[in-house]
Amino acid sequence: MKTVFRKYTFLLAMLIILALLATQIKWIVYSIRFQDKVFEKSVELALNESMTNLTADKPLCNKVKACVECDSIRLKAQLTSTGVWQEIHDAIKSELKSYDIDLEYEMYILENGSDELKKLEAEFDKGLYYSRCMGGILGQTGYQLVVEFPSRTRFFFATAGYMFVGSVILILLLIISLFYLLRIYNRELRIAKHTKELLNNVSHEFKTPLSSIALASNMIRKKRYGTDDEKLGNYAELISKENRKLQNLVESLLRLEAVERNEFDYNRENTTIEDLIKEGASTCEMLLEEKFGQIKYDFQSEGTQVFVDKLHFVNVFVNLLSNAIKYSKRNPDIDIATRIENENLVILVKDNGIGIPAKFQKYIFDKYYRVPTGDVHDAKGFGIGLAYVKQIVEAHNGTISVESTSSEGTVFRIELPVIKAQ
Numbered sequence: 377m378k379t380v381f382r383k384y385t386f387l388l389a390m391l392i393i394l395a396l397l398a399t400q401i402k403w404i405v406y407s408i409r410f411q412d413k414v415f416e417k418s419v420e421l422a423l424n425e426s427m428t429n430l431t432a433d434k435p436l437c438n439k440v441k442a443c444v445e446c447d448s449i450r451l452k453a454q455l456t457s458t459g460v461w462q463e464i465h466d467a468i469k470s471e472l473k474s475y476d477i478d479l480e481y482e483m484y485i486l487e488n489g490s491d492e493l494k495k496l497e498a499e500f501d502k503g504l505y506y507s508r509c510m511g512g513i514l515g516q517t518g519y520q521l522v523v524e525f526p527s528r529t530r531f532f533f534a535t536a537g538y539m540f541v542g543s544v545i546l547i548l549l550l551i552i553s554l555f556y557l558l559r560i561y562n563r564e565l566r567i568a569k570h571t572k573e574l575l576n577n578v579s580h581e582f583k584t585p586l587s588s589i590a591l592a593s594n595m596i597r598k599k600r601y602g603t604d605d606e607k608l609g610n611y612a613e614l615i616s617k618e619n620r621k622l623q624n625l626v627e628s629l630l631r632l633e634a635v636e637r638n639e640f641d642y643n644r645e646n647t648t649i650e651d652l653i654k655e656g657a658s659t660c661e662m663l664l665e666e667k668f669g670q671i672k673y674d675f676q677s678e679g680t681q682v683f684v685d686k687l688h689f690v691n692v693f694v695n696l697l698s699n700a701i702k703y704s705k706r707n708p709d710i711d712i713a714t715r716i717e718n719e720n721l722v723i724l725v726k727d728n729g730i731g732i733p734a735k736f737q738k739y740i741f742d743k744y745y746r747v748p749t750g751d752v753h754d755a756k757g758f759g760i761g762l763a764y765v766k767q768i769v770e771a772h773n774g775t776i777s778v779e780s781t782s783s784e785g786t787v788f789r790i791e792l793p794v795i796k797a798q
C-alpha cells in the first residue's frame with residue numbers, strides 16, 4: 377500500500393473514531409434528557425395515584441383531619457405519633473416502585489403561603505421537589521404535601537457518568553490498539569521489503585560464482601586448454617575458489633537462519649573483553665591491510681571481568697570491525713576504547729567511514745536492513761550483521777547504540793554489566 381494512501385486511511389479511521397465519540401456523547405446527553413422526562417412523568421403519576429388512594433381511605437383521612445385540628449403547628453409530629461405519616465410514606469413508596477423508581481425521598485406537609493413552601497417552590501423546576509395539595513385527604517385546601525428526592529441529581533449523574541466514562545475508555549482503547557496495529561503493520565511491511573531486498577542480494581551473490589564455475593567447467597569439457605596443463609590448473613583453481621565462495625555464502629545463510637530463530641546456545645565464561653576485541657581484530661587483519669587501515673586501542677578498563685560467550689563476542693567485534701572497514705572510502709582509521717561508566721563496561725568502536733544518515737540509524741539493527749544508497753551496495757552483505765550483534769549483546773543484558781555523522785564516521789557503543797569482585 378502506498379504511504380500516502382496508508383496515511384489517509386489512518387486519518388480516516390481517526391476521523392471515524394472521533395465522529396463515533398461525538399455521536400456517543402450526543403446519545404448520552406439525549407438519553408439523560410429522556411430519562412429525566414420519564415422520571416418526572418412517573419413521579420407525577422405515582423403521586424396522583426397515591427393521593428387518590430389516600431383520599432379513598434376514609435379512616436386515614438379522619439386521622440389526618442383530627443391531627444390538623446389538634447395541633448396544626450406541630451402537624452408532622454402529630455402525624456408521626458399516630459402512625460399516619462408512615463402510612464402516607466408507604467403508600468407513596470409502593471406507587472413509586474410500580475413506576476420503577478427506587479430512590480430515597482423526604483416528605484413535608486407545609487401550609488400554603490408559608491415561607492418554607494415559597495422557598496421550595498423556587499426549586500420545583502429542577503425536579504427535586506414535587507407537591508400535591510392535601511385537599512382530598514383533609515377536606516380543606518390549606519396544606520401541601522411536598523416530596524423531595526435529594527439524591528436525584530446524583531443518581532442521574534452517576535448513571536450518565538458510568539456511560540460516559542465507559543464509552544471514553546472503550547474509544548481510547550480503540551485508538552491505542554489502532555496505533556499499535558499500525559506500528560506492527562509498518563514493521564511487517566519493512567521486514568517484507570527487507571526480505572525482498574535480501575532475496576535480490578542472495579540471488580545476485582550466487583549468480584557470479586555459479587556463472588564462473590559454469591564457464592570454467594565448459595572450458596574443461598570442450599578441452600579449450602589444449603595441451604596447456606597450467607591453463608587446466610587455472611580452470612580447476614577457479615572452480616575451487618568459486619566453490620569456496622559458494623560455501624561461505626551458504627554458511628552466511630545458515631547463520632542468518634539462526635539469527636532469524638534467535639536460538640543460539642551461549643557458553644558463558646568469565647573473561648576480559650580486551651582479549652576478545654584483539655581476537656576479532658586479528659580476523660579482520662587481511663581486510664584492513666587491503667585498505668591500508670589501522671586500529672588504535674585505548675583500554676582503560678583492562679582486567680575488568682565480564683560474563684559472556686567468548687565465541688559470539690569475537691563475532692560481535694568481527695562484525696563491527698568488518699563494517700568499519702567495508703563502509704569506508706578512505707583508509708580505515710578505527711579507534712577501540714573501553715572504560716567503566718556507572719558500574720558498566722563501555723566499549724566504543726569508532727571509524728572514519730561513510731557514516732549513516734540520521735534518518736536510517738534507527739533501522740540498522742533490523743534484520744536484512746541495508747542503508748539504501750548506491751555506494752553502500754558496493755559493499756557486500758545481507759543486512760544481518762548488526763541484527764546479530766544486537767541479539768548477542770542483549771542476550772548478555774547489554775545495550776548497543778549508534779552515533780554517526782554522514783561522511784565523517786560512526787561510533788558504536790556497547791554497554792555490558794561487569795562482574796563484581798566477591
Ligand code: ADP
Pocket residue numbers: 695699700703727729730731732740745746747748752756757758759760761762763786
Ligand atoms: P551488512 O553489512 O551485511 O549490510 P549489517 O547489519 O552489518 O549488514 O549493517 C546494516 C547496514 O548498516 C549496512 O548495510 C550499512 O549500510 C550500515 N552500516 C553498518 N555499519 C556501518 C558503519 N560502520 N559505517 C557506515 N554504515 C554502516
